[in-house]
Amino acid sequence: MTIERRSDRVAFRFSGPDTTHLLHDVLTPPVLEDGVARWCGLLAPQGKLLAEGLIGWADGAYWLDVPSAAADNFFKRMKMYRLRAKMEIERLDESHVIGWSTAQPASGVAHEDRRAEGLGYRVIAPVGDAEDWVDGDGQARIRIAAGILEMGPDFIPEDVFPHDVGMDHLGGVDFKKGCYVGQEVVSRMQHRGTARRRPVIVSGIAQGGRGDAIVVGGKSIGTLGAVVDGSAVAIVRIDKVGDVDEASVNGAPVSLALPHWARYGFAAPGGDSEDD
Template identity: 75%
Template sequence: MTIEKRADRVAFKISGPDATHLLHDVLTPPVLEDGTARWFALLAPQGKLLAEGLIGWADGAHWLDVPATVAENFFKRMRMYRLRAKMEIEMLAETHAVGWSGEAPATGIVHRDGRGQGLGYRVIAPLGESDGWIEGNEQAKARIAAGIAEMGPDFDAEDGFPHDIGMDHLGGVDFKKGCYVGQEVVSRMQHRGTARRRPVIVSGIASGARSDALMIGGKSVGTIGSVVDGTAVAIARIDKIADGADASVKGAPVSLALPQWARYDFAAPGGDSEDD
């Protein structure tokens, strides 16, 4: 079985009698001890994304992964929020590797990516067990095809809100639980329906790279993420896109599509879109 090594991700193990309660109060999704891997984010008080990844329960602990570029900041903030809570926060950068597989491996801490079908499994294992893991882009292909943007390949920390990457549609935000960091801003966006930046799948990219502008009629409506086999996820102003017929990247025409999970739509011709 092939496992791709995610050198750009760092694993965390968080355990202890107060861990579930504190994580539920700090992170965006419901945090439960049920083995389901949920998309999570740690937000700034202003609602901006500081870190994102999957969180899943196994062997008496919560296992998380975050982009390597924000791992130290995530670690620092989680220790700050811990205060006197009875819990241990372990950053596993020196001892464990994060990987991805299309099928469930028999070893390691394995969680199915709960954001949708075909997204495979996240794997966390000791470094000694990851020697046979390979470099690859199958994980990137799967998530781009699903229209899921990822911090690092597609956008930077503090450069957007959970709604911008569709976390509100994919179980990454709990709108029923009590306060978490940044909750007030995210809740206001949800109830006022003000989210206009959304993931869009861009295909047929002949020449383009991360952060290049997605153009409609000569005007920028967003930026694309990392390009794999001519396809990328853009975070774009859907209220500025009617049918996508005049879309381009670096002067070359591209095709636009919404993710299958999307409950939003492009703007009606001559008007703005409605976001539910």
């Protein structure tokens, strides 16, 4: 079995008697000792994402991965939120590596990514057990096809709200639990239905890369994330799309499509978009 190395991610391990309660009160999703991996975010008080990743319970602890660019700030803030709680926070970038596999591996801590069908498994393993892991873009290709955005390749910390990247549709935000950091802003967006920036799959990209504008009717409606094999996931103003057949990047036509999990739609020309 081939495991693809994710050198752009850092693993953390959380353990101790107060861990579930504390993480449930700080992170965006339900935090449960059920072995299910959930998309989670740590938000700034203003509601924007400081870090994101999958969190799952295994071997008496929670295992979480975040992008390397967000790891220092994530570690600092989690130590601050811990205060006197009985919780140990281990940063594992010196001892463990993160990988991705299409099937569950025989070793390492593996959690299935259930945000969409076929996303494979996030694997965290000791450095010595990962010597035969390979570099590749298989994970990026599959998540782009599913319309899944990722901090690092597609957007930077403190630049987007959870709704902008679809966390509200993919189990990444619990709207029923009590307060967590940034909850007030995110809850207001949910109940007022004000989310207008949403993930959109862009294909047929002949010339363009991350950060390039998607243009419709002479106006930018969003920017590309990382491009793999001519496709990318973009954060798009769905209320400004208009005629999708007119979309272009750097003057070349592209195709726009909604992820299969989306419960929102493009606005009709001159109209408003629908968003449940």
